[in-house]
Amino acid sequence: MSDVYSDDWICTRLGEDAEHFLGAVHPPVYENSLFTFPDTAALGKALRAEDENFVYWRGTNPTVALVQDKLAALERAERAKCFGSGMGAISATISSQVAAGDHVLAVGAIYGPTTSFLRYLTKFGVTHTHAADLDQARELIRPETRLVYFESPTFMAFRVLEIAAVVELARAHGAVTVMDNTWATPLFQKPITLGVDLVVHSLSKYIGGHSDLVGGVVCGSAALVRPLSLVEYQLYGAAMSPHDAAKVVKGLRTLGVRMAAHGERALRVAEFLDAHPRVRSVRYPGLPGHPDHELARRQLSGFSGLFAFELDTEDVSLVEKFVDSLRHFRIGVSWGGYESLVNAPAVTVEESVRATMGIPVGLVRLSVGLEDGETLVADLAAAFEALG
Ligand SMILES: Cc1ncc(COP(=O)(O)O)c(C=O)c1O
Incomplete structure (x- = not known):
């Protein structure tokens, strides 16, 4: 997909030719589970390329396909395939690339259920190792490493990995790279342009944007995405519903303004916390004092609201x-929705699990939403006062 169109145009207009839809201001939802054909030969032809033809909802659907075209274009990928959840996309993507005897190397902290999925794969003979950072990854990569998986910023630690360096390491060992780009969205970070093979997202966060859907996507070359659309997507059955796809279409219309506002409010809140005497550290890559701020500024064109x-x-x-x-x-x-959220792993996650993730007792995670930044700061200030 060429990048002659702006991200804003892709989000709001790509594939939405109103003249095909009676001038409707947003595209209608195709909520039929199947499509019919004029004769058996036509059905047979369609079935032979089911990822490209509309046959049955579990294969593909026009409303879902519209979202796929937009997300592929935003990620500068040839293809995208949407799933019924982020984990649906992640598990199908990883399993499409590995077989018994292969090794997966995870670099930096990654989303908990993704780690659980890697653990689950051991029963099929796929092993994995976790490297804390890129330096350790250089030591832990093996001849049988087939896939290098990472997020940036990393999960909970919010450290920034140099994407091109992870790609270089993987390529030198003949491994594919899979990166979770949910935090930044394709508006703030385009890993495929830095050489990443497959990019996954949970659409349940900023891209959907309204806490009203669960969905996922994988973006990459046709050579990698087509086979997994025909095999893992079809067989695991984590299909995205057209209704959720329609919500994503609406979410994308405001993604640009929402991301700018999340970033602006998050910075205000992060600066307040950074200056507070009861705070040991703030893990927000948008703060100049963050250990990876310079790299983050080179690699990202904006900062989201989770830290x-x-x-x-x-x-x-x-x-x-x-x-x-x-x-x-x-x-x-x-x-990733409108509403600001808080979560304290010390209270909600078992101590042994927290220890393996290196999460200190005092860690508090905030998802800064779209409310007025001063309201959020006042709320935090009152909670500090309540501590006495
Ligand atoms: C970074 C990240 N990736 C993937 C997922 C999984 O997405 P979903 O909940 O849509 O399955 C999540 C969910 O919280 C997440 O935080």
Whole structure:
């Protein structure tokens, strides 16, 4: 896909030729589960390339295909395939690239269920290793490493990995790279232009943007995405519904303005926390004091609203008190919607699991939403006061 069109045009116009839809201002939803054909030969022909023809919902659907075209264009990929969840996309993508005897190297902290999926694959003879960072990845990569998986910024740690360097390492060992780009969205980071083979997203976060859908996507070359569309997508059955696809179409219309606003409010909140005496550190790559800020500025064209900070306490009950004192931030998992959210792993995640992830007791994760930044800062200030 050429990049002659702006991201804004891709988000709001690509594939939406109103004259095909009676001038409708947004495309109609194809909610039929199957399509019929004039004769058996036509059905047979369609079935032979089911990823390109509309036959049955579990294969593909015009509303879902519209979203795929937009996301492929945004990621500068040849193809995209949407799934019923981010994990649907991640598990199908990883399993499409590995076989018994292969090794997967994960670089930096990654989303918990992705790690669980790598663990699950051991029963099929696929092993994995976790490297804390790129230096350790150079030591841990093996001749049988077939896939290098990473996120940037990394999960919970919010460290920034140099994408081109991860790609270089993987290529030197004949491995494919798969990167989760959910945090930045394709508006702020385009890993395929830096050589990443396959990019996955949870559409349930910023791209959907309204906490009203669960979805996922993988973007990459036709040579990699076509086979997994025909095999893993079809066989695992994590199909995206056209209704969710229609919500993604609407989410994309405002993605640009929402991401700018998330970034602006998150920076305001991060600066407030950074200056607060009860805060040990703020893990927001948009702050000049973040250890990877310079790399982040080179690699990202913007910063989203999800980050963590560490309260200066080893007392879980104080962390709980702080979080429960917040009135505006709501307590919940996930992120990327309008509403600001808070989550304290010390309270919600088992200690042994937290220890393996290197998450300190005082860590608090915020998803800064679209409310007024001053309201959010006032809410946090009141929660600090409640600590006494
Ligand atoms: C970074 C990241 N990737 C993937 C996922 C999985 O996405 P989904 O919940 O849509 O399956 C999540 C969900 O929280 C996530 O945070």
